[in-house]
Amino acid sequence: MTCFYLPEPKIIGVTEGSDVTLPCSLSSREDIQGKRFEWKKDGQEVFLYDGSPLSGQDLQFKGRVSYFKEELKNGNASITIRDTKRADNGIYTCDFPYLQPKRQTFHIQLVFGAAPEPSVATLNQTIDWALLQCVVRGASPKPKVEWQDGSGNILPAEEPQVSERGGRYDIILQTTVTKTDRYRCVATQEEINHQVHSDTYVLMNGQWFLYLQIILIIYK
Structure with a gap:
């Protein structure tokens, strides 16, 4: 039997109506300008990139998601969601499905009302x-x-x-x-x-x- 370890998602607190950046960076800092990465939430397409942004984004996120184009060369696939809504609450995955030598997936939990640093x-x-x-x-x-x-x-x-x-x-x-x-x-x-x-x-x-x-x- 094969067991898989799923790391706890990084929790980010947010207040409704604010902008929030969901972090996703490769520790290798390798250039990902020509690679594919996918942001999803509960099966919804949040942001797709494969050499350039792709269509197919869920209507909930249309026009509200941006990425850091100049940071792709440093392995940074982070995105910003503008004007956050309660429906945005949940667990997001940032996935590099074809990354070599092995696939990498990051998990972020967006929580409305999470206490900020005291x-x-x-x-x-x-x-x-x-x-x-x-x-x-x-x-x-x-x-x-x-x-x-x-x-x-x-x-x-x-x-x-x-x-x-x-x-x-x-x-x-x-x-x-x-x-x-x-x-x-x-x-x-x-x-x-x-x-x-x-x-x-x-x-x-x-x-x-x-x-x-x-x-x-x-x-x-």
Whole structure:
């Protein structure tokens, strides 16, 4: 029996009405100007190319898809879908059916409302503590937002500030930390198997002072 491994699709979040680029590039960066590649979604023809763009595109995507002509020589078969609609939601494949030595296929999942990368900031800091803030905007479904330390431990945080508009959620989560470390804000949407994070590094001034004292003692 032969088993095939299908990699998890790369997830890209998008808001309705915006433009989105679906990435597809050969790691070899070989020239694909004269090669065939096909973009499809659930059996629908999204974009076909074989030395030049081909007809046969599904009506749903007609007039809304463009490619990067000047990048073909670098192995870049990415496309841009303009004015995205809810119906565009789903899994896309970028397929090089006749590529040698073997065929290559890439999978992209386009998800409406997927949480973008959180925005993190240090709001206030003293010698002993720092107040960190994480902001996630326009996410749907509602994500779970957490702060973690450098070891992956979940940190206690204040009650999140949540606002909802048109089924999309903005969430602000603050936490107070007391030691030098790398801290991570994680937004998880289990319903769509999507998780993103942003990191920030905090150096406590009190520890700087301690290091300075140690250096002075050593070189005294």
